[in-house]
Every structure is written in C-alpha cells, then in structure tokens.
Amino acid sequence: MISAWRDAIDLDHVAATRAVIVLTPLILLAWISGEGIWLRAALVTVSAFIAMERSGLAPIGTILHGAAIIVCYLALVAAQTTELLFILGCVLFAAASILLTGWDARLRSLGNFTFIPALYLACETKEWEGPGNPLHRGILFLPAIMLAILPVLVMSALEHRKTRPLNVSRLWHFRAVLSWAERKEPSPYFEAMVATALAVGLAAHTVMVWRLDQGQWMIWSAASVITGELASGHLKLRDRMVGALVGVPAGIGAGLILPHGVFAHELAILAAALTLVALRPYVIAFGLRCACVTLALMLAGWSPIMAAERASHVILGGLIGIAVVHCVRVAAVLGRQATSGVEIK
Structure with a gap:
C-alpha cells in the first residue's frame, strides 16, 4: 500500500x-x-x-x-x-x-x-x-x-x-x-475570461450576501476550475472535491492529535506552500494542501467546524464555476449558430 x-x-x-x-x-x-x-x-x-x-x-x-x-x-x-x-x-x-x-x-x-x-x-x-x-x-x-x-x-x-x-x-x-x-x-481566452468573470462575480456575491468567513476559498475555487476546456474543467472539479473531502477531515484529525505550538504551525504552512510547487498529481497535491491548511487553522485555535468550512467553500465554488462554464459554452454555440444563420441569408 x-x-x-x-x-x-x-x-x-x-x-x-x-x-x-x-x-x-x-x-x-x-x-x-x-x-x-x-x-x-x-x-x-x-x-x-x-x-x-x-x-x-x-x-x-x-x-x-x-x-x-x-x-x-x-x-x-x-x-x-x-x-x-x-x-x-x-x-x-x-x-x-x-x-x-x-x-x-x-x-x-x-x-x-x-x-x-x-x-x-x-x-x-x-x-x-x-x-x-x-x-x-x-x-x-x-x-x-x-x-x-x-x-x-x-x-x-x-x-x-x-x-x-x-x-x-x-x-x-x-x-x-x-x-x-x-x-x-x-x-484562446475570450470564452474563459467571460466565464471566469461571471463565476467569480457570482461566488463573490454569495460570499458577501451570506457573510461567509474565509470566502476567498469559494471565490478562487469558482475561478480555478475554468481551464478553457470542459473535460479538464470537470477533471479539476473532481480532483478538488476529492482533495477537499479527504484532506480537510485529515487535517482536522491531525489538529486534534498533535500538540499545538508555533513550530508545528509554521511547519504546516510551509508544507502547504510546497504542495503548490513540487507535488503531482493535482488531486494528491490539493488533498495534502487542504490537510495542511486545515491543520494550520486548527493549530491557530480554530474549531473543527470552522476549519471544515474550507471543504464546503471549495466544493460550492467549484460547482458555481462549472455551471457558469456550461452556460457560457451554450451561449457561445447559440451565438455562432445565429451568426451563421444571418450569413446564409
């Protein structure tokens, strides 16, 4: 194993x-x-x-x-x-x-x-x-x-x-x-740029209306799954959901077991940063990053419920991003069809 x-x-x-x-x-x-x-x-x-x-x-x-x-x-x-x-x-x-x-x-x-x-x-x-x-x-x-x-x-x-x-x-x-x-x-960037703007706007609106703590997780998750291709976007959403659902509970568990201290907190932050640059595949890197960030929050005195918000924000933000991508893709296809129809006439 x-x-x-x-x-x-x-x-x-x-x-x-x-x-x-x-x-x-x-x-x-x-x-x-x-x-x-x-x-x-x-x-x-x-x-x-x-x-x-x-x-x-x-x-x-x-x-x-x-x-x-x-x-x-x-x-x-x-x-x-x-x-x-x-x-x-x-x-x-x-x-x-x-x-x-x-x-x-x-x-x-x-x-x-x-x-x-x-x-x-x-x-x-x-x-x-x-x-x-x-x-x-x-x-x-x-x-x-x-x-x-x-x-x-x-x-x-x-x-x-x-x-x-x-x-x-x-x-x-x-x-x-x-x-x-x-x-x-x-x-090609125009379609992705429009989708990113709409997804981030919707996520930011949700954060502000509901006064969500740590709303940056939701806002960035909405943007991160927009890759320019539907297949890769769905794959990234899946990887982020799996990473959050596995990594966040693991971080909470580690935070309940490990002794709290400045050194452990610094080590968790350093490990989270390193997952951004040196680890593949993405699902494992993101899962470990979620675990390290959650552990750092626990070591900083957060409650398990507050730390678990990372998972819910990541998942909801990713779903917002993918939904917007599909809507923009449909609108783009309909727009091209309408333009083609005008040219044929």
Missing part, C-alpha cells in the same frame, strides 16, 4: 528545494520574532516564485509582479467596505488574469498568482488583530510583502545573470521583463 502511494506521487525535488530556499528567510523571521505577519507574507513569496518559474519572469518582471500584487491587494481590501465594489474588484482582477493568456499562454500562472495572493490576503486582513480599519492594517502589511518578494528577486537576478548572451550588455539584458525571447501562440 505504501509502495503504491509512493509510486503515485511525483515529487519535484528541485522545485521543492528552490521553494524552501526562498521561503526560509520568512520562516526564520517568524521563528525569531514570534510574529505571524511573516507567515502571512509567505503566500506572496511562493506566488512570486511560481510566477517566476512558470511564466519566466526576469528580475524587473518579478518587481512588477510584486507591485501588481500590492495594488490588487490594497484595492480589494479597500473595496470590502461596499459589496458592489468588492464584487467588481474580484471580477476585474480575475478577468485580467485570464486576459494575459491572450498575449502568451505561459502568462497564465502570472495572472493566477497575482489574483490569488491579493484575494486571499485581502479577505484575511479584516480578521487580523491590529490598530485601525482593514485598509490601515493592509498598509502596515506592505513592508512584509516587499520583503517577501526579495528572496525571489535575488534568485531571479542570479539566474538571469547566467543566461546573458555574450553579445548583450549587462544593462540591456537586465532591462528585460521576461526571460524568454520569443512569444508562443496565444491561447
């Missing part, structure tokens, strides 16, 4: 090692200072790392990506005071994350991992303890975000330096935003 599990799991040791390297400074800061602010910022670090790796960001690209995360984060924090503004903000940034693939398909990760940290941190900011309103606390969090990007920027700069052609000056080489020189064919 153990051998079968070992064979099923594909662990990318190189990606895991690199992710640990960029996350280590924040983990050390959290351990030395005892401040949870550094663990919150770890999401920015791993998001910047994934965008650098998968979308091929050069150092300037990493800086611009960090700036985009900050702008989106502050905008969503400020927008939470009004239901309509928050919904529109989520729709705008989710649609923009898909729009990037119209230029090059490799930018999908850049778009996703700009929206994800901005959304998650914005929704969590109102729960943080601290002076002032959420926007004030968000502004005070900005130095942590900037420091969180720094390890990824250093890694990007070191790697970018190695790839400089001999006939290109250092100054010109470091002006690049992307580390790849030629564009690939853009992926």
Whole structure:
C-alpha cells in the first residue's frame, strides 16, 4: 500500500528545494520574532516564485509582479467596505488574469498568482488583530510583502545573470521583463475570461450576501476550475472535491492529535506552500494542501467546524464555476449558430 502511494506521487525535488530556499528567510523571521505577519507574507513569496518559474519572469518582471500584487491587494481590501465594489474588484482582477493568456499562454500562472495572493490576503486582513480599519492594517502589511518578494528577486537576478548572451550588455539584458525571447501562440481566452468573470462575480456575491468567513476559498475555487476546456474543467472539479473531502477531515484529525505550538504551525504552512510547487498529481497535491491548511487553522485555535468550512467553500465554488462554464459554452454555440444563420441569408 505504501509502495503504491509512493509510486503515485511525483515529487519535484528541485522545485521543492528552490521553494524552501526562498521561503526560509520568512520562516526564520517568524521563528525569531514570534510574529505571524511573516507567515502571512509567505503566500506572496511562493506566488512570486511560481510566477517566476512558470511564466519566466526576469528580475524587473518579478518587481512588477510584486507591485501588481500590492495594488490588487490594497484595492480589494479597500473595496470590502461596499459589496458592489468588492464584487467588481474580484471580477476585474480575475478577468485580467485570464486576459494575459491572450498575449502568451505561459502568462497564465502570472495572472493566477497575482489574483490569488491579493484575494486571499485581502479577505484575511479584516480578521487580523491590529490598530485601525482593514485598509490601515493592509498598509502596515506592505513592508512584509516587499520583503517577501526579495528572496525571489535575488534568485531571479542570479539566474538571469547566467543566461546573458555574450553579445548583450549587462544593462540591456537586465532591462528585460521576461526571460524568454520569443512569444508562443496565444491561447484562446475570450470564452474563459467571460466565464471566469461571471463565476467569480457570482461566488463573490454569495460570499458577501451570506457573510461567509474565509470566502476567498469559494471565490478562487469558482475561478480555478475554468481551464478553457470542459473535460479538464470537470477533471479539476473532481480532483478538488476529492482533495477537499479527504484532506480537510485529515487535517482536522491531525489538529486534534498533535500538540499545538508555533513550530508545528509554521511547519504546516510551509508544507502547504510546497504542495503548490513540487507535488503531482493535482488531486494528491490539493488533498495534502487542504490537510495542511486545515491543520494550520486548527493549530491557530480554530474549531473543527470552522476549519471544515474550507471543504464546503471549495466544493460550492467549484460547482458555481462549472455551471457558469456550461452556460457560457451554450451561449457561445447559440451565438455562432445565429451568426451563421444571418450569413446564409
């Protein structure tokens, strides 16, 4: 049984090692200072790392990506005071994350991992303890975000330096935003962008109307199952449902058994981050991520019922996303048929 599990799991040791390297400074800061602010910022670090790796960001690209995360984060924090503004903000940034693939398909990760940290941190900011309103606390969090990007920027700069052609000056080489020189064919994006905007808007509306805690899980789940293809979207929904239904109870069980402490909490957060970059297949990675996040919540003092909300939000958000995809696909087919009918006449 153990051998079968070992064979099923594909662990990318190189990606895991690199992710640990960029996350280590924040983990050390959290351990030395005892401040949870550094663990919150770890999401920015791993998001910047994934965008650098998968979308091929050069150092300037990493800086611009960090700036985009900050702008989106502050905008969503400020927008939470009004239901309509928050919904529109989520729709705008989710649609923009898909729009990037119209230029090059490799930018999908850049778009996703700009929206994800901005959304998650914005929704969590109102729960943080601290002076002032959420926007004030968000502004005070900005130095942590900037420091969180720094390890990824250093890694990007070191790697970018190695790839400089001999006939290109250092100054010109470091002006690049992307580390790849030629564009690939853009992926079809309009239908996916419309579906993502509608699904995220509906999920955000549900979160605001029902005043759901940790609503970011539902909002992102609605967007994550929209892959551009129905078959892959259904597969991802299935994987996320299985991962949530298995991982969340496992995390709750571990949280009831394990002794609570700062080290265990930090270890759970680090493990959750590593599942984003180094583990395949997706169903196992997502299941372990759900278990680690739920465990971290339990170690932070959440009740099992509150921690279990992750599973319900993931499933409902995924169902919203798939339902919207089908509706948009039907509308697109009917639109094409109507256009063809007009041309025939």
